[in-house]
Amino acid sequence: MRLFLVTLTPLLGLFIWRSKYTFYYNILTKMELPDGYYYEGEVSSHCHPMNSAPNLSFKYCEDASFWDHYDADGKLEERRVVVSCDSGRREWNTVMGPLLDPTPRGSLWMYSPISGETTHLTLENFPAEHTFHPLGVEIYPSYSGNASYMYVVNHAANKTVIEQFRVSPSESVAKHIRTLSHPFFVASNALALTSPTSFYVTNDHVFTKRLPYVGAVLPMVETVLGIPLSFAGHVIINPDETDETAVLSHTVVAPFVAFSNGLSISPSGLELAIASTSIGTVYFYSRNTSTNALTFSTSVQLPFPPDNVKYDHYGNLVVSGHPHFPTLLQLVAxxxxxxxxxxxxxxxxxxxxxxEYDLNAPLSTSTIVPSPANHTVQTLFQSNGKIFTSSTSGLIDTLSGNLYVTGLYAEDGAIICHP
Structure with missing residues (x-):
């Protein structure tokens, strides 16, 4: 027992030291943020709900991803946004709790900047007995109007799985193809596609809320202490939709991450970013495009625990997150x-x-965390929650300049800010 304590004490000290900025700024203190700040103009006149027509299902939205449409010549015609929402999150949240009622289904939505409309995607052929609680969502580009594969992490009633759908640009329907399951889909969270039938996926915890007896304690310990148990893997699936062996391989490519959350591949395909929520850091990896192997290159400390990360088409990484963890827990409760x-x-x-950098923001990143090596950070949006609450994903459309932000417990679901 004494040897165990002698070994454990320095490890705990190391974990706490790694999380020092998160502990102080995001747990022990509450930073003074404005009601609302948008880097391209006044929030009140530039930002509005994504779904202008009120809908009780379009709320509590977790992830958002672009769906690019190209013509026959390879020219980009439109860049739609697909959003995952779960109006039943207060009754079923396998990451933060509670686990009360998994029955009400979450939903998927599609926003078109050309029409300005947000459309609900009807789930077709989805098994009647399946529960549906979507988190990470990614969709492969459409070329010459062809249908695309869409993958959605589903924190279902019994276990976490990944759903494969087919979506056509001319329909508001997500046709269910199959449910992907694997022993390493422990707590899958975010996806990044490497082909129509392969992707990276994070697993945010090893200990989950689903565990009997200890599920109420161990996941929180893993989170707060920043214990690096979670991981990201690369998955290859069978292109034959009818084959019973759906997942051909799962390879762990980024082990030992503390609460691995969002991930994204750069436009060049040569870099991958993973958010480590517990220690308020984004890790950058060099990517081998032939083997999909990853090699750690550098990291950037942020003034908040990051949730999802998304590269824009210029290669800048947009990161959204939660500046005060205790308030988020109170919101969940x-x-x-x-x-x-x-x-x-x-x-x-x-x-x-x-x-000194990020000087236009009401609360500058440079006043909280050290200057990052070979990187700079710019605030795009800030709010104490009055304008928009519990941000999880941020997207910058380099065509229109629009900023899209989703909110984990936002009644509006998601907002658009126009420059």
């Missing part, structure tokens, strides 16, 4: 109505890094 939001863009730079 229904004790408060709002929680803070923060969205930033991380850009690689050449030359010396200055100590």
């Amino acid at each position: 229904g004790k408060v109505d709002i929680a803070p939001s923060w969205v930033v863009s991380i850009s690689r730079i050449q030359g010396a890094v200055t100590a």
Whole structure:
């Protein structure tokens, strides 16, 4: 027992030291954020709900991804946005709890910047007995109007799986193809496609809320102490939709991450980013495009625990997250109505890094965390929760300049900010 304690104490000290910025700024103190800040103009006149027609299902939205449509010549015609929402999240949340009622289904939505409309995607051929609680969502580009594969992480009643759908640009229907299951889909969270039939996927915890007796304690210990048990893997699935062996391989490519959450592949395909929520850090990996192997390259400390990450088409990484963890827990428990939001863009730079950056934001990143090596950080959106609450995903459309932000417990679901 004594040897165990002698070994455990320095390990716990190391974990706490790694999480020092998160502990101080995001747990022990509550930062003073504005009601709302948008880097391209006044929030009140530039930002509005994505779904202008009220719908009780379009709320509590977790992830958002672009769906690019190309013509026969390879020209980009439209960049739609697919959003995953779960109006039953207060009754079923396998990451933060509670696990009360998995019956009400979550939903998928599609926003078109050309029409300005948000459309509900009807689930076709989805098994009647299946429960559906979507988190990460990714969809392969459409070429010359062809249908695309869409993959959605589903925190279903019995276990976490990944659903495969087919979506056509001319229909508002997600046709269910099959449910992907694997022993390493322990707590799958986010996806990044490497082909129509392969993808990276994070698993945010090893200990989950589903565990009997210890599920109420161990996941929180893993989260708060920043214990690096979670991981990301690369998955290859069978292109034959009828074959019973759906998952051909799962390879762990990024082990030992503390609460691995969102991940994204750069436009060049040569870099992959993973959010480590517990320690408020984004890890960057060099990617072998032939083997999909990853090699750690660098990291960037952020002033908040990051949730999802998305590269824009210029190679800047948009990161959204939760500036105050205790308030988020209170929001989950229904004790408060709002929680803070923060969205930033991380850009690689050449030359010396200055100590002061992000100076236009009401609360500057540079006043909280050290200057990142070879990168700079710019705040795109901030709110103490009054304008928009519990941000999880941020997307920048480099065509229109629009910023899209989803909210885990936002009644509006998601907002659009126009420059």
